[in-house]
Amino acid sequence: MxxxxxxxxxxxxxxxxxxxxxxxxxxxxxxxxxxxxxxxxxxxxxxxxxxxxxxTDAVAANRLNLRILRLLSSIQDAETGQRGFLLTGDERYLGPFTRSVSTLPSEMAAVSPLLAQLDLPQASIDQLKDLMAKKLSELQRTVDLQRAGDTAGALAVVKSNEGIRQMDEIRDIIGQLQQSGIQNSAVHINxxxxxxxxxxxxxxxxxxxxxxxxxxxxxxxxxxxxxxxxxxxxxxxxxxxxxxxxxxxxxxxxxxxxxxxxxxxxxxxxxxxxxxxxxxxxxxxxxxxxxxxxxxxxxxxxxxxxxxxxxxxxxxxxxxxxxxxxxxxxxxxxxxxxxxxxxxxxGNRELRRERIKLGDLVEEMLATLRHRLDDNDIAVDMADNLPDVQSDRLALQQIVGNLLDNAIKYMDREKAGRIGIRGWRHGMSVTLEISDNGRGIADGDRERIFELFRRSGRQDRPGDGVGLAHVRALTRRLGGDVRVQSTFGEGTTFQVTVAADLEKMKKEEAGA
Known part of the structure; x- marks a missing residue:
């Protein structure tokens, strides 16, 4: 053996x-x-x-295509206005013509450098500039003749077919530019x-x-x-x-x-x-x-x-x-x-002992949850003169925060919510009690709720089953434990007991 x-x-x-x-x-x-x-x-x-x-490059290529189309649209608007004026002699028809004459040169100057970036022959760009200028000049000449009363001279210029030839060449060049722009855009899209x-x-x-x-x-x-x-x-x-x-x-x-x-x-x-x-x-x-x-x-x-x-x-x-x-x-x-x-x-953080007024600590945690308490119409009844304790502040904040969060989270929406808080000192320990009138916990789940990743009741609230396991681990590190009493459908009470003086507890453990 x-x-x-x-x-x-x-x-x-x-x-x-x-x-x-x-x-x-x-x-x-x-x-x-x-x-x-x-x-x-x-x-x-x-x-x-x-x-x-x-x-970004694809969007820029598309914008350039639109600007090329606007060039053709502007010269066509100018020609339309010229024809309306020659037919009627009414100056109102010259509105599109006047706008195109004032904007086309600057637009052409702005577009030219962008066209050069498409690796187009400079000769084609220069030819387009020259044709635009000649076309505007031909349109301006017919308008001036009409204004001077020489309608026959103006019509003679139109019938010379020079303007038609210029427009055909302009359309051909702009068509080439558009094709290059479409190909450039397709490259960037791919x-x-x-x-x-x-x-x-x-x-x-x-x-x-x-x-x-x-x-x-x-x-x-x-x-x-x-x-x-x-x-x-x-x-x-x-x-x-x-x-x-x-x-x-x-x-x-x-x-x-x-x-x-x-x-x-x-x-x-x-x-x-x-x-x-x-x-x-x-x-x-x-x-x-x-x-x-x-x-x-x-x-x-x-x-x-x-x-x-x-x-x-x-x-x-x-x-x-x-x-x-x-x-x-x-x-x-x-x-x-x-x-x-x-x-x-x-289980890895070093505990730090300090004097803590439990009443102030609970008030701080309630303040962080005030909006949830108000949204759910939950009343809080906290006893006066909660005892002081010499313990780790962060651990106690996490314990109280988890218990209050659970009380709010699992409150019964069918009745007015109420949370009670009281505490007392007994010997070398301090107990804090937090009770609520929420859903309650079934008898078979009262111990399971302290197990890691375990939850009880309906799973209709967010959570991962870590909170209460964390509470138990912390209270035991603080020299105590946590207990639960509950009646299903009526409410739950958690009693957290910790050492009144954490340092003294550590010395006693070391001596033992």
């Missing part, structure tokens, strides 16, 4: 050593994952910038579609990788915790006379637990940074998609055109679906990280 017990202890020690060595290699795995995520983030940033540039496809792919891969890393981290923690529990169960059957050996093995387990908490915090911290980056890149992609969508709307794209159809599907269906998947994955990932952080911080 002694041999079997000693051999059992040896297997436990070997198992602990194995897992300790395994977890020392975890930072290497995390480093590799961080490098991969960093590379993906850089790729997403590159393609996001490129998508913005291509979108580049934008390709870029957005790459960006969507990179973000989807990033989200999937983050979920895999988080799931792997949670599985490692879960497996390691199960191994520790198994080791503790085996230790309980080892020879009770081997006190020194048991103490040594217990110390080893405590170190493993501490390292597990540190590891959980590191994992959560390292995963949150790339998650924030991906959130930012997702919003940038959404913005770029909106710009492209607005551009397609202004272009009045023809759905029959294959390129236009693909572009419309990209901004109306493909990209929104990808963004929805990424955002939902990121929300799940963020919840996992928050839960890991809560578990890691609960």
């Amino acid at each position: 002694p041999c079997r017990k000693i051999c059992g202890m040896g297997s436990v020690v070997n198992m602990i050593r194995f897992h300790y060595s395994f977890f020392k290699s975890v930072p290497v795995i995390l480093a590799i994952g961080a490098v991969i995520l960093f590379a993906i983030v850089l790729g997403a940033l590159f393609f996001s910038q490129r998508a913005g540039d291509e979108s 580049a934008l579609r390709s870029t957005t496809t790459w960006l969507s792919t990179i973000i989807a891969i990033s989200a999937a990788l983050l979920v895999v890393l988080a799931g792997g981290a949670m599985k490692l923690i879960y497996d390691h915790t199960r191994q520790i529990e198994q080791a503790q169960n085996e230790l309980s059957h080892i020879n009770e006379n081997l006190e020194a050996t048991v103490a040594a093995r217990t110390e080893s387990l405590q170190r493993a637990n501490s390292e597990l908490q540190t590891y959980a915090y590191i994992v959560s911290h390292d995963l949150r940074a790339p998650l924030v980056n991906i959130m930012g890149f997702t919003e940038e992609l959404d913005r770029a998609s909106g710009v492209f969508r607005s551009y397609l709307s202004r272009m009045d794209a023809n759905p029959a055109d294959p390129d236009a159809k693909l572009a419309i599907e990209a901004v109306e269906t493909d990209i929104p679906e990808a963004l929805g998947f990424i955002r939902s994955s990121m929300r799940r990932m963020d919840n996992l990280i928050n839960q890991i952080l809560v578990m890691a911080r609960a």
